[in-house]
Amino acid sequence: MSNLAPDTEMDCPITDECGAIVQLLQPRNRDLGGFSVRRVLPVIGRKMIGPWIFFDHMGPAHFAAGDGINVRPHPHIGIATVTYLFEGEILHRDSLGSLQPIRPGDINLMVAGRGIVHSERERPEITATDHTLHGLQLWLALPEADEEAEPAFYHYPGDTVPSVSVDGVQVRVMMGTAFGAASPVKTFAGTLYIEAWLKPGQKLTLPDAEERGLYVAKGKLRAGGTEVPEYSMAVLAAHEGVTVEAIEDTRLALVGGEPLGRRFIEWNFVSSRKERIEQAKDDWQNRRFPIVPGDEEDYIPLPG
Template sequence: MSNDTRRVERECAEVDGCGAVLHVLRPREKDLGEFSVRRLLPTVGRKAVGPWVFFDHMGPADFPPGKGINVRPHPHINLATVTYLFEGEILHRDSLGSLQAIRPGDINLMVAGRGIVHSERERPEVTAVPHRLHGLQLWLALPEADEECEPAFLHYPSEGIPSVDVDGVPVRVMMGSAFGASSPVRTFAKTLYVEAHLQPGQRLVLPPADERALYVAQGALAVGDTRIDEHAMAILDATPGVVVEALEASRIALIGGEALGPRFIDWNFVSSRKERIEQAREKWRAGRFPTVPGDEEEFIPLPD
């Protein structure tokens, strides 16, 4: 999705944790017109978790016939976007000529590198009937050596993402390696992204990472004596053997990996160099980014 303003970070309430929990972040909802998102990263005081610099929970949004997601072409640089749906479908187009429907369980990895433009809409067959959209969109910072790489689009169907059973808890290893499984999704640095579903009373030992954050998309968890409610994100330390226990039926996402150093974020641009962002802003303003085949008529203007 495109950010609607230059300022990406949100004011989020921070609650001091205990034990392995450093902080608990709570989002503010952002109304995007047809639907809303909950932004967890970046926030004031917490710009990133490992290589992850942006975390939005979109929906669930219910659309009547004739309505739906309609994000016009917009640019990115020096990052990779990761889109994952719980429900619904998004039609991805980009300036490389990619045309791909994203469906629940799939992972879309779009590597912006030196620059890419994409749009996110829905097929007419989807918007013709009542439908729902619900999922996560995350941004990864790229290591400095890869920031200006060639842009790329990689689509990973659901059946190719490894699933494991961990003491009765179904887990998907979306990116990186955990629980004896490794994801095929391309990474540029040490990266972790795991999803799990827990029933009340079930427990899960979290895999290690240099930096970690646990998001509760549905339900409620306990980490020691700290309660993590629905739509909250717990920033964890590197303590090994951290155990979470489900207080309700819960769907969780664990993200983490190695820190890549400070990044500047301005609108849809992420870079280790502020001057690179200014170059990208001027390039978009001047209309010098490539267009999206099949979606050339519209674009999102550069915000002031």
């Protein structure tokens, strides 16, 4: 799922006037066939934040009975997908034979490595009634040493993801280590991903990382004297102890970590080498990727 095009952004040097924020990124809506997403990364001038190369905010999308998410089998290389839902359910299938419903609070980590194919649909029990889907789907670029790793799939139930209270603010440590808690979710490089809910007036001092992006999934907050509105991402300066304050009820996601160097991205393929992407395109077009058991008949053709 790609459909990459330039998004709007605001560039700002690290100065006292700009405070904690280097860039403020505004997503554009992308139609994925029946529902839209807000795509934040990549954009011109900001391809990655740490190892994170792709950031989609799905929904909230409301479906009538008989309708729902229906993403046909498609391939990936060179990344790990990270799926997390606020509401609803997705049925994940992949070419390893994985069959896993993703529910709110769970984290699904699919390591594409040298190549994997997956589909994202819904169980009949879900589509039988009116329902809502809402969540985040992110891609982690893999370090060069892991780009051609064997594909793998990991599912982490919600009760295995640590939750801590920081000065009254509820924080979930999704990946990496923060606030004295360590997530069990597998990482390949220095990686940070937290989620937090803040009430108006509450403050949170964010964990440090080499690079960080602060996304407001709901509400509005202030960082370094600058307001960050709903559905926008603030790329933070490399200052220690950046503190944010909620202006209204706010749900935030903070991603970041270790920069991995240049990556090329085309459609669903990511690599440090352009020729590897060309090979993946040819492999998909000529049906050399593995099939998805239980979802063998359908697939998304290589775009244009």
